[in-house]
Amino acid sequence: MEKLINEFSIGLFFWQLVLFVGLVLLLRKFAWKPILDAVEKREEGIQNALDAAENAKLEMQNLQADNDKLLKEARAERESMLKEARELKNKMIEDAKTEAQVQANTMISQAQAAIESEKKSAMAELKNHVAGLSVEIAEKVVRQELANKDRQLELVESLLGEAELNLTN
């Protein structure tokens, strides 16, 4: 201990104190403060950048989700539209069919009616014709009757044959 006290140099103590305090003050101003500030600023920047990246990621995720939702909606809409169109098509075909059926039916019935009326008129004409013919035949028969009984029959026969021919016409 005595040796320690003996060795103790007040001059060295003084210089160490002065130089060291001076060094601390100088370094604080010219080194530590700028260094620590720069490092802190950099760390802050890194933190901000990381936060921003995280936010961007979240936003991206949100966007992605939105997109997915939109896509789903669009798909559903398309589906429903297609379905609607299909239904419409079927309905139109159905409608067309029934209308065609109805039209055909009316046309058929009209045709039938026309045929019927034609037939009637034809029959009437035929009746008239036959009546005329019968009268004519009767007239001719009457005239032949007058000449020959056989000839009369022959005549009727041939006349009838003609008449048949005419009918087939």
Added chain:
Amino acid sequence: MRNIISIKTICLLFLFVTTFSFATDGGGSEKGDIKTEIKEYINHHLLDSHDFSLYSYTADNGEHKYVGFPLPVILWDNGLKVFSSSKLNHGETVAEVDGNYYKYYHNKIYKTDASGTINEVDHHVTNAKPIDFSITKNVFTIFVVGLLMFFVFSRMAKKYKTGSMPKGVGRILEPIVLYIRDDIAIPNIGKKKYKRYMPYLLTVFFFIWIINLLGLTPLGINVTNNIAVTLALALITYLFTTFTANKNYWGHIFWMPGVPVPMKIILAPIELLGTIIKPFSLLIRLYANITAGHIVLMSIIGLMFIFKNWLGSSLSFGLAFALSLLELLVAALQAYIFTMLSALYFGSAVEEHHDH
């Protein structure tokens, strides 16, 4: 396996060395001379000196030659006296300044008469001792280290102005700076108040580290094994702690909360003493570690000259080499411990009140 073999080899070598040294111990008086010489050399090395001498030798004509350069001597002896240490001539001549005579004796400057008489009573010199503010080898080294630190760190700081990433030497130093901030200052002092202490903690860490490392160079520098240096450092820690302490800190010292009143009275002086003992332990720890390191290392180097045979000397050399590596670690470790404990004391001084 390899380790075991090497340990066995070393043990075997030790055995050889001891037998060899026993065998060669007949030398007698010459050996004793070398031992005292080495002891004196080590003691001398541990002391400060008034000039920067790298080594000395004895010339053929018996004259001591010193290689190095003189430093200014500053004395306060009824007025400031400044002269070059070359005048003292390592105690071989008497320096005459303004009619006063000074003599260098056992690393100290004494006032003497013209013929340089040193009066000694029971190994105590009774001559008057002027107050010595000389720029000694240690002061010079401190100054150089301070200059070096200022140069390196201010340059490092300037590099940050051009970009936020460290450049050059800052790449190595920045992690250390960040380590001190993140693992020493913030955990011990707290995030709110650590900034105030950072300049001191950083400076003290790098200062002790660099100066300890310089002590391991063959320049013969050793600053931190001077109690004056470590006292100055510890004193700054103590004053910094005391003057930045908050109410909570003083409350814990003078009126310890949560204990009965008689205990409070007993604890107050103990706690008060504790505030001084804490920095005191700082100064003793640094001083003792570095001094011990230097003594052991130099003793082992000295062993080479005592053994004077190829086996013992080479073993001493190996041991000295291994110890030097250890001292490299100690140099950083002591700087770390000093910084760490300083931070701890600062932390206790600014600790916020919390319930017990």
